[in-house]
Amino acid sequence: MTYGFQFRPYRRRFLRSLTTNHGKWDIREGIILCLTDESGKVSWGEIAPISWFGSETLEQALDFCRQLPEKITNEIIFSIPDELPACQFGFESACGSEFFSMPYALCPMPHAQSFSALLPAGEAALNQWETLWKQGYRTFKWKIGVDAIADELEIFELLIHTLPASTKLRLDANGGLSYEEANLWLWTCDNLKANPELAVEIEFIEQPLPVEQFQQMLELSKSYETAIALDESVATLGQLAACYQQGWRGIFVIKPGIAGSPSRLRKFCQQHQIDTVFSSVFETAIARQAALQLAAELSRNNRAIGFGIDHFFEQEETWFQSLWNDL
Numbered sequence: 001m002t003y004g005f006q007f008r009p010y011r012r013r014f015l016r017s018l019t020t021n022h023g024k025w026d027i028r029e030g031i032i033l034c035l036t037d038e039s040g041k042v043s044w045g046e047i048a049p050i051s052w053f054g055s056e057t058l059e060q061a062l063d064f065c066r067q068l069p070e071k072i073t074n075e076i077i078f079s080i081p082d083e084l085p086a087c088q089f090g091f092e093s094a095c096g097s098e099f100f101s102m103p104y105a106l107c108p109m110p111h112a113q114s115f116s117a118l119l120p121a122g123e124a125a126l127n128q129w130e131t132l133w134k135q136g137y138r139t140f141k142w143k144i145g146v147d148a149i150a151d152e153l154e155i156f157e158l159l160i161h162t163l164p165a166s167t168k169l170r171l172d173a174n175g176g177l178s179y180e181e182a183n184l185w186l187w188t189c190d191n192l193k194a195n196p197e198l199a200v201e202i203e204f205i206e207q208p209l210p211v212e213q214f215q216q217m218l219e220l221s222k223s224y225e226t227a228i229a230l231d232e233s234v235a236t237l238g239q240l241a242a243c244y245q246q247g248w249r250g251i252f253v254i255k256p257g258i259a260g261s262p263s264r265l266r267k268f269c270q271q272h273q274i275d276t277v278f279s280s281v282f283e284t285a286i287a288r289q290a291a292l293q294l295a296a297e298l299s300r301n302n303r304a305i306g307f308g309i310d311h312f313f314e315q316e317e318t319w320f321q322s323l324w325n326d327l
Contacts, residue, residue: 001037001038001074001095002037002038002073003035003071003072003073003095004035004036004071005033005035005072006033006036007031007032007033007034007065008032009029009030009031009062010029010031010284011029012028012029012284013026013027013028014027014028014282014312015312015314016120016312018312019120019122019143019146020143020146020172020174020176021143021146021173021174021175022052022174025282028048028282028313029058030047030049030283030284030287031048031065031090032044032045032284033046033047033065033091035095043094043095044094045090045091045092045093045095045286045290046257046284046286047061047086047087047089047090047091048086048090048257048281048282048284048287049061049086049258050086050281053232053235053255053281054085054232054235054239054258055086055236055258056084056085056086056087060083060084061086061087064080064084074095077092077095078092078261082237082238085236085237085259085260086257086258088260088261089256089258089259089261089262092261093262093290096263114304114305115137115139115304115305115306115307115308116139116140116141116168116170117135117137117139117140117141117308117309117311118140118306118308118312119132119143121142121144121146122146122147122151122152122155123155125140125155125159126155126159126162129162132308132311133164133167137308138166138304139167139168139170139203139308140167140169140170141170141171141206142159142170142172143172144156144171144172144176144177144185144205145176145177145181145208146176149177149181149185153184153188160198160200163200164199165199165200166199166201167199167201168200168201169200169201169202169203170202170203170204170205170206171185171189171204171205171206172205172206172207173205173206173208173209174207174231174232175207175208175211175231175232177208179209179213182205182208182209182216182217182220185205186208186220186223186224187224189224189226190224190225190226193225193226203227203303204226204227204228204251205226205228206230206253207230207231207232207233207253208220210232211232214243217233218247218248227250228250228251229251229252229253230250230251230252230253231253231255231279234252235259236259237259237260237261237264237265238260240252240254240259240268241268244274249274249275250275251275251277252274252276253277253306254269254276254277254279255280255281256278256287256294256295257280257281257283257291265294266294269298270298274300275300275303276298276299276300277299277303277304277305278294278295278298278306279305279307280306280307280309282312288307291307292305292307295307
């Protein structure tokens, strides 16, 4: 198959800064891909890299797009090197997608209850969860490892005693804890889980330690009842496979937008039946639909998927219309 190829860089400002252990993130940058097949049908893809999370940089992705000819083939798409995982996802999901007449004319989003909503770091979480609860969310993720641990533990105590019964809460450290701090968080969560009066379920702590401390996270996963999920450690398919080979049988947080080839990711997950939580990279609806299709196929254990991030951006339709007019 041969496709006409166009691409367009984009910049989307967050409505509020996203604060994690990696720092503050104010603008989401990426690339929209437009493929036109031999019959004139148009399909869309998206490259949404996060270089500090393990993917290529935006400039590397742009350089790759710029050197491509105006006509590309499946052979070109399926030979994109592993060093460009976000490009692999963007191009492969575009040529494998259903065709859309407009880039935002996408399938309906699943109900919010099947999504995990991201709360802001710090005390702001105490004020925002209620709005998201009213929108239908029942699973929340809160960033830790951002402020002093004593302050965060105090806010955490308030949060878990404020959230309604049946809420699930995930704690995401983005690799920002020391070994001692990770033990303290896990010990605290284990103690709370042992309290029969606590109606909130602490589902897991996500990536408590840096990527290079895999063995320590493996050790911690066997020492506490509170589950640990790997995230930065399994950012790409190569990393995911390496952690599995080294013995990780806990939860894998998979960000399809930067994981690499969707077909190879699908094959790995089906072969090994791993416990997955699919998660957003703050992509637009174009990449999100491709990611949600993978999540629908490959999710196990009835875990909410991490795509509850719409409240961080303005409505997409107007933005897409402007992009469409530019292409």
